[in-house]
Amino acid sequence: MHPTPTATDPLLRVRDLRVSFPLDEGTVRAVDGVSFDVFPGQVVGIVGESGCGKSVTMRAILQLIDPPGRVTSGEILYRQGTEPIDLVRLPPRGREMRALRGAEIALIPQEPMAAFSPVHTVGAQIIEAIMLHARQDGRKIGREQARAMTLDLFRDVGISMAAQRIDAYSWQLSGGLRQRAMIAMALSCKPRLLIADEPTTAIDVTTQAQILALLRELQHKYQMAVIFITHDLGVIARMANYVVVMYLGRVMEEGPVDDIFHAPLHPYTRALLRSIPSLKTETRTALPVIAGTLPHPFNRPPGCPFHPRCEDMLPKHCATAVPALHELGPRRSVSCFLHSDLAEPA
Amino acid sequence: MTAPLLEVRGLRKFFPIAKGLLHRVSGHVRAVDDVSFVVREGEALGLVGESGCGKTTTARCILRAIRPTAGEVLYRMRDDRVVDLAPMSEADLVPLREDIQMIFQDPFGSLNPRMTLFDNVGEPLLVHGMSSRRARLDRVAEMLGLVGLRPEFMHRYPHAFSGGQRQRIGIARALVTGPRLVVADEPVSALDVSVQAQVLNLLLELQSRLRLTFLFVAHDLSVVRHICDRVAVMYVGQLVELATTEAIFRRPRHPYTAALMRAVPVPDPRVAGDDGILPGEVPSPASPPSGCYFHPRCVFAEERCRREAPALREVTQGHFALCHFAAELDLACASHV
Numbered sequence: 001m002h003p004t005p006t007a008t009d010p011l012l013r014v015r016d017l018r019v020s021f022p023l024d025e026g027t028v029r030a031v032d033g034v035s036f037d038v039f040p041g042q043v044v045g046i047v048g049e050s051g052c053g054k055s056v057t058m059r060a061i062l063q064l065i066d067p068p069g070r071v072t073s074g075e076i077l078y079r080q081g082t083e084p085i086d087l088v089r090l091p092p093r094g095r096e097m098r099a100l101r102g103a104e105i106a107l108i109p110q111e112p113m114a115a116f117s118p119v120h121t122v123g124a125q126i127i128e129a130i131m132l133h134a135r136q137d138g139r140k141i142g143r144e145q146a147r148a149m150t151l152d153l154f155r156d157v158g159i160s161m162a163a164q165r166i167d168a169y170s171w172q173l174s175g176g177l178r179q180r181a182m183i184a185m186a187l188s189c190k191p192r193l194l195i196a197d198e199p200t201t202a203i204d205v206t207t208q209a210q211i212l213a214l215l216r217e218l219q220h221k222y223q224m225a226v227i228f229i230t231h232d233l234g235v236i237a238r239m240a241n242y243v244v245v246m247y248l249g250r251v252m253e254e255g256p257v258d259d260i261f262h263a264p265l266h267p268y269t270r271a272l273l274r275s276i277p278s279l280k281t282e283t284r285t286a287l288p289v290i291a292g293t294l295p296h297p298f299n300r301p302p303g304c305p306f307h308p309r310c311e312d313m314l315p316k317h318c319a320t321a322v323p324a325l326h327e328l329g330p331r332r333s334v335s336c337f338l339h340s341d342l343a344e345p346a
Numbered sequence: 347m348t349a350p351l352l353e354v355r356g357l358r359k360f361f362p363i364a365k366g367l368l369h370r371v372s373g374h375v376r377a378v379d380d381v382s383f384v385v386r387e388g389e390a391l392g393l394v395g396e397s398g399c400g401k402t403t404t405a406r407c408i409l410r411a412i413r414p415t416a417g418e419v420l421y422r423m424r425d426d427r428v429v430d431l432a433p434m435s436e437a438d439l440v441p442l443r444e445d446i447q448m449i450f451q452d453p454f455g456s457l458n459p460r461m462t463l464f465d466n467v468g469e470p471l472l473v474h475g476m477s478s479r480r481a482r483l484d485r486v487a488e489m490l491g492l493v494g495l496r497p498e499f500m501h502r503y504p505h506a507f508s509g510g511q512r513q514r515i516g517i518a519r520a521l522v523t524g525p526r527l528v529v530a531d532e533p534v535s536a537l538d539v540s541v542q543a544q545v546l547n548l549l550l551e552l553q554s555r556l557r558l559t560f561l562f563v564a565h566d567l568s569v570v571r572h573i574c575d576r577v578a579v580m581y582v583g584q585l586v587e588l589a590t591t592e593a594i595f596r597r598p599r600h601p602y603t604a605a606l607m608r609a610v611p612v613p614d615p616r617v618a619g620d621d622g623i624l625p626g627e628v629p630s631p632a633s634p635p636s637g638c639y640f641h642p643r644c645v646f647a648e649e650r651c652r653r654e655a656p657a658l659r660e661v662t663q664g665h666f667a668l669c670h671f672a673a674e675l676d677l678a679c680a681s682h683v
Binding site: 049050174175176177204205206207208209210212213231232233234235236237238240257258261262271272273275276277278281283284285286287288289290293294296 | 396397508509510511538539540541542543544546547550551565567568569571572573575591605606608609610611612613614615616617619623624625627628
């Protein structure tokens with residue numbers, strides 16, 4: 001199996017990642033300087049609203065950016081063995097990237113209905129993945145053995161009557177079972193890094209509670225690192241050890257989950273937390289809102305992307321300069337002029 | 347207590363299941379199965395449940411987008427006459443459509459992309475006989491102002507607007523005829539968190555300003571708690587609990603309601619959340635379990651629940667639950683929504 005990493009080395013380091021999409025109407029800078037670390041066995045939650053770049057960041061890690069989009073700069077350092085490899089430099093369709101994708105870094109997509117092929121049974125698709133990755137590793141796993149492994153996985157993810165469900169088509173399964181089968185597929189090669197992209201968004205709340213509990217249990221059992229992408233702050237609070245808050249392609253702040261929810265620093269995080277209805281909010285009264293709307297991607301504001309909607313905007317700084325992600329302590333950073341030493345504006 | 351604006355009595359909607367080459371009916375999906383409730387004038391009633399529970403079908407029966415299989419939908423008109431919408435013909439319903447309007451979930455799919463805001467929002471006025479373009483322009487401008495959009499936007503097309511702005515346009519269209527009852531089907535679930543709060547605030551403000559009555563269909567309990575006076579919970583086509591928002595969140599009487607509340611992830615990492623997760627899945631309304639539909643997933647289920655279907659009964663004043671043990675169960679600490 002994989003060598004045991006020391007707890008102090010990150011498994012994945014994303015450094016100043018930039019992804020843009022040159023389109024006819026202009027260039028969309030979907031990810032505009034994102035940095036974060038993922039440590040082995042830890043769950044990093046990436047939270048943000050639509051257009052914040054959370055899904056594009058995930059696709060960049062897997063080298064699945066659709067043209068004309070491309071990574072323009074930055075590094076994605078993945079530690080395999082002792083030497084980190086920069087995924088950005090690997091050809092997306094090359095042998096090395098294909099061997100990593102699925103085997104080392106697996107994905108649970110948002111819509112399991114769209115992710116499974118409707119004309120093959122779910123079992124056949126998982127068996128194929130197991131055999132393919134074994135072949136890439138130079139091992140040989142027969143169909144019977146792969147089938148037995150798939151049945152074990154089905155039991156692991158709580159699919160009852162596994163022997164029958166393995167020969168079912170995805171459209172014969174309920175939403176919850178389909179997502180469980182998807183999780184089984186993602187875990188089939190024992191990945192070290194699992195990326196879950198809004199895995200419960202299309203699912204009802206009671207099923208969501210089951211799936212979240214299952215993911216926590218499996219994460220613990222397999223000691224995987226997980227990147228959990230969601231717009232739901234409740235889901236983040238339940239799942240993540242460490243949280244990255246994104247807005248318009250940039251990291252607003254990052255830190256341990258308790259700090260983000262109980263001592264948020266960035267005005268965006270604070271406003272976001274205030275705007276969700278909860279037990280603490282008075283019913284039938286106006287909720288505190290974030291003024292204005294998300295800017296159109298072609299129309300990014302200059303300076304800090306959040307400044308036009310920010311209550312604490314510093315007119316001299318925020319509209320003209322982009323605040324850097326400023327490290328305040330170990331694994332606690334914020335990109336806001338309120339929390340960094342201000343240079344005199346030019 | 348204000349008079350009921352709408353009373354639903356014994357509402358049923360069954361969809362036939364067609365099988366084989368000849369499309370012979372082999373059974374029915376009992377999407378809505380004997381549902382009764384009252385919507386009082388000026389209140390916001392939340393209709394809550396998971397997918398397939400029949401909440402949207404109930405709403406569509408009330409709007410008469412579909413014809414109920416059985417039951418009555420009694421609507422009290424402006425002159426206090428009560429009419430049953432259920433058996434009415436399309437033609438007879440037309441004048442009533444001014445009064446009962448709908449806000450849709452999907453702000454992208456519910457507006458015609460080839461029509462300007464003026465045409466999208468103004469069309470209901472044209473249908474209801476406002477033929478003067480001048481008058482319609484004035485009314486649409488007024489409505490756009492009311493929902494927080496600039497009246498100058500009137501001649502633009504929907505693609506120029508964000509999800510939140512489009513939902514405002516959808517609200518303007520629903521309110522343009524001056525309705526009394528507004529059915530809102532998941533009006534904020536497709537919106538981003540920061541925009542959701544803006545739209546919820548707008549709905550609350552419009553409700554008090556225009557004295558609207560809301561039937562608010564939603565799956566998000568924290569949103570329902572924020573906006574509704576009373577909450578009705580549905581499970582597999584049945585109404586399982588109905589009470590004031592305050593009462594239902596303080597002490598739910600049906601184990602399903604309690605489980606639903608516990609399942610909502612709380613935005614606070616200090617709240618542990620994995621206890622009491624509901625096992626199993628929602629049964630199909632085509633072949634529901636025997637007795638109480640919830641018994642296979644209920645931790646309190648006894649032999650009686652397997653055999654005997656419970657009746658909806660009033661546990662305390664105005665608090666109804668469909669459970670044999672509603673009065674005895676102590677589910678008080680269940681909710682942290």
